[in-house]
Amino acid sequence: MSHYSERNHPMSQISVAEFQALIDSELPLVKLFGMHTEDIANGTARLRMHFNPDLIRPGGTIAGPALMALADATLYAVVLGMIGKVELAVTTSLNINFLRKPPQEDVIAEGRILKLGKRLAVGEVLLYSTGSDEPVAHVTGTYSIPPLPDNR
Secondary structure, eight states, X not given: OOXXXXXXXXXXXXXXXXXXXXXXXXXTHHHHHTEEEEEEETTEEEEEEOOOGGGEETTTEEOHHXXXXXXXXXXXXXXXXXXXXXXXXXXXXXXXXXXXXXXXXOEEEEEEEEEEOSSEXXXXXXXXXXXXXXXXXXXXEEEEOOOOOTTO
């Protein structure tokens, strides 16, 4: 089990396999949206959402709620990569700017921490279509971190 005092450790506080198992078991939308964790480091994470024709909205683009869910899961990975497996770290705000229409392809989410405090973590995520260097969306979000247990 990780402790918040280890936040400055240069390696991730949760492995890709541990994070994927956590979201697979606790977040049913992960399987529905086809999300897969590719990388977690200290302060960064990369997830992929496999293309699914059931996620297309009118106009032939990937639905915004699916993109938001991918970004939120990516921020969760970023935060847990820094503080360890703290399941009760929760989203308090999420803002998305849709920049261009994503094609019907996998979407890659690359997240990073902007500020990690004792009770709040602020991060950002850029969403890309497979094979493109131009982001389809930019997301910022804040996570609430529960207080440390008293028995430390």
